[in-house]
Amino acid sequence: MWKNSTHKAEQYSSYTCRGTIHGYSTRTEQNVLFCRYSLRGDTKKYFSIGKYSGELKTVQALDREENSTYTMEVVAEDGRNSSLSASTLVTVHILDVNDNSPVLVGDYSWKYLCTPHWEEQALVLASRDSDGPQHGGRLNFSLSSDPTVRRNWKLTPINDTHTNLSLNIDYLTPDVYTVPFTISDSSSPPRSTFINLPVTVCTCNVRGNCRTAAKQLAGMPTIQSTLGVLLGTLGVIGIILIVIFVRLSYQKPPPTGKANQETMPLRVSL
Ligand SMILES: [Ca+2]
């Protein structure tokens, strides 16, 4: 016979979840000492149970973000007669800890901001934190403390996970700027992620479309630079071939036969 038990374990730390399953025999009180315990359905081998103690322990780290509950079957056999057994389902509720930092989600490489600054124009930045509300919750965007960054850029929260990034001044020279900021969760202490986001700033036409392409990101080849490299390589190869042909032409063997005779100095008979 069993008392049903429910245990809770904290995620992220192994070897910390302990609970004892209490089994007893109805035959005699003495038989309590002879119960043998085992687990069924612990498919991921997260737990172990003391064969005689019934103590349930984690044997590897649990991840609430993967499974918030874990159910297995605990079986007890009478120590003297294994045909006498009972079982119960034990559900472990995994508590959340702050083991995930917020991340920026989405592709911003094709987006841009117009200069001079357009009212209401902003990049909508999205973030995510895999922890529950207590350790994720409202995600705070914060610009780096660099005075130039704070002069040029502005972050305006929209909701718990989204924030507007916009120009804080009327005009920025068209270019690709790196905007450094941090996203922090609402836990205590919070976890943070530092981001250097490339942002394209360009002049725009009346429809708000980017009119002049900003400089390519550092390290990314342009079409012109690619063509330049290709033509330069072909030029070098051409010069090498010309030098080889010229040298070969100078190394030709002297002509033979008639031609050779004509090169002999003439004899003069007196
Ligand atoms: Ca978190």
Ligand SMILES: [Ca+2]
């Ligand atoms: Ca967590």
